Amino acid sequence: MQWEVVIGLEIHVQLATQTKIFSGTSTAYGAAPNTQASAVDLAMPGTLPVANEQAFRYATMFGLAIDAEINRRSVFERKNYFYPDLPKGYQTTQLAQPIVGPGHVDIRLENGAEKRVRIHHAHLEEDAGKSLHEDYHGMTGIDLNRAGTPLIEIVTEPDMRSAEEAVAFARKLHGLVTSLGICDGDMSQGSMRFDVNVSIRPQGTDQLGTRTETKNLNSFRFMEAAIHHEVERQIDILEDGGEIVQETRLYNGDRDESRSMRTKEEANDYRYFPCPDLLPVEIDDAFIDSLRSAMPELPDAKEARFKADYGLSDYDAGLLSNNAATADYFEATAKTGGDAKLAANWILGELSARLNAAELNIKQSPVSAERLGTLVQRIADNTLSSSGAKKVFEALWNGDEADVDAIIDREGLKQVSDTGELEKLVDSVLADMGDQIEQYRAEDDPKKRKKLMGGFMGPLMKASKGQGNPKLLNDILQKKLEG
Amino acid sequence: MAISREEIEKVALLARIRLEDNQVGALEKDVGNILNLVDQLQSADTSSVEPLAHPLDATQRLRADEVTEHDQRDAFQRIAPATEDGLYLVPRVIE
Structure with a gap:
């Protein structure tokens, strides 16, 4: 059976702000662990978040760049789950009222055709910290420097039909956010991370198949490999009469392997609700217009x-x-x-x-x-x-x-382009190459003549100590040989 | 509206609250009563009302993107149960 691949992406883009989204803590990369984790980032009792205006500017600029509706009013919500690199026990994010509404990005395919990838929305949220699973006496180490770093999460429609299209889109997006200057684009440092939703369906059908999500791909190469891997895996399952389980998977690029991340049967239940610590944010036309007029x-x-x-x-x-x-x-x-x-x-x-x-x-x-x-x-x-x-x-x-x-x-690399000087040089070299000249002139096959000609260029370049202009030498040589 | 024992246990698990067996019955009753109040609220016609994001009728003031916080790791880590190499240590997390 011919299968059609359907891909949608979720992209986390770290915004290039000086400080975190809800605190005045520096976001500079590479600081010693937890030296950029303040009371707000650590969720100390009694602290309150204050939203960073620059994060709203950057998100708005992204929205303008993808021709999206900018929502004048956006609301932060709490996404509740427990993990040690998330000190508050919830991620502050946007759900029902994100800042950036539907937009689109046009990509160019290998065959030169243009394709439009629709963006479902993009929302502002905070990044989590990092868990270091090396062994600390049987414990896990937590670095919260990254906790609270502003992100936009960009969610596409399932518009891509191959790993190559997904990579073309990802590269285009990378170019967009770096050109806007809203992200440093350094993927090796996690500045852009891709989650890939993949499903397959019989060619010519409309209904979407069950999808899986492969999380946290941080290079174009791994993203492409992970999609190929997942498509193969799904085809094998379906062609063996099995069913795809909707699940989150982790891909190991070094081994070209993936495994399910779900440890228990229970589906995630994030119990979103509007964050009482943050009022709704309203931006006005003047805010948007000033950014529009300054777009790079x-x-x-x-x-x-x-x-x-x-x-x-x-x-x-x-x-x-x-x-x-x-x-x-x-x-x-x-x-x-x-x-x-x-x-x-x-x-x-x-x-x-x-x-x-x-x-x-x-x-x-x-x-x-x-x-x-x-x-x-x-x-x-x-x-x-x-x-x-x-x-x-x-x-x-x-x-x-x-x-x-x-x-x-x-280094004596200055090329000699003086024709008179070069002619003298050619004459003196040819004077010792009588046999080769005769052989050249006797040859009728143009291909072989060309090859024999090469036999003169070596000694000529050597005689000019590599400084003769090769094109001029070649022209002069040809003239003399034909002569 | 009643709430089942299983639902109480699931909510407790999600919130990481440990319940003793003998607490669940009382909670079934208490939470059930609260849900009854919610049912009463549900009967109000809200078709022309926008969902409320915040009880205060105000909007968020935004902050300039300037560093105002400085490293206080030593102070914070003094109250942490376990630290090493500047990291907070927690029970091993395995996914």
Whole structure:
């Protein structure tokens, strides 16, 4: 049977506020355990929450970016459950009246087609702390620094039909929240976490199958693998005549395994009710309008501008515009380098490969945009050959503090493009290669001729100490050989 | 409206309240009485009334996003039953 996959996502996005959603405690990442957990975050008796205005701004900006209705009135509710990393015994969240109503995000599929993914709503809530399950004398360690960090939880409609679509959506969303500057987007630190709802149904039917939820995926790669894994698991069960159990599962990406998280039969019963400690929040049109007028350029607009202003291809413009840091890096490189396409090639080629291998993001690049721009400039003006450029890049990557031009001089990488000089060089090399010249001229097969031609380039480059402009040398050589 | 023994036990479990067997009967009666009052309220026509989110007719004041709290871990951990490496220790949690 042909199965259709149906996917919906819930995404937790940590907001890039300075402080927590209900207290003035810092949210800076990496502090010593519990040094950023104040009386409110610890749920000490007698404390009261006070909501952070910036969290409302960020949530509103997200709503505007996905063309959603912003609810003027939103209400916090208590979601009750017991877990040691949740000191109050309830999570303060929004349910019936979330700040962001229905909206949409458009994604581009592999075949170039556009697809609209509907957003059901997005609500503000607080993050929980962290449980450390390493053995502390048979006990669990609790770090509450993260408790109370503002989140928006974004809930999509079940509009995605493959793992690839889900990842395309996730990447688009990542680009959106980082371009808005409402989230640092650092997935390795848990700034964006994905819960994936997956069900399958026979192709051509309308009724949704029973779904499972796989929680807390924090990389695009694991998310894709987890969906593939879950789809296979469900197909195996249904084709063996079994039934899917609605449940929450945990995926282990290192082993490509998943297991049920449900320990008891009882369904969760969160007993939501409006939080008596927090009054309803009302925002007015002036609040929304001031944010609307200050919205930064978003990835779709940026992509269009990169194509129009820099002549980039759809593909390059798409890759460079989706991440705000990458887009800024590209524009700075192109400005210094003068040649935008060359700048794009270097960023998406050599630089990306090296950053990926070193597991760095572009903000951590050891090569600044200005320095890469100077390198691009020297390639564009023919000072550097491609092999010379690679050597300079290597030096920059390894933290060489000299100027690009100083490195070129020091390493003797300046390319010789003087035609007269190069002609002399070709003549002197060819003078010792009489046999090869005859062999070349006697060859009729163009493919073989091309190969024989390569036999001259090696000695030529060697004679020029690698500094001859290869394209010019090639042109001169061809002329002489045909001559 | 009556409430069953099983419902009382389930609510107690969700709230992590331990009940002795001899307490459940009395609670069945007390909670049942409260639910009877709720039934009376239910009979009022509320079709034109918005659900009440808060008894005060006011809206939330928002706070500027500025750090006002500073590290008081030592003071907080002095009253914790068990700590180590700055962590609060709790009975092992296994999922």
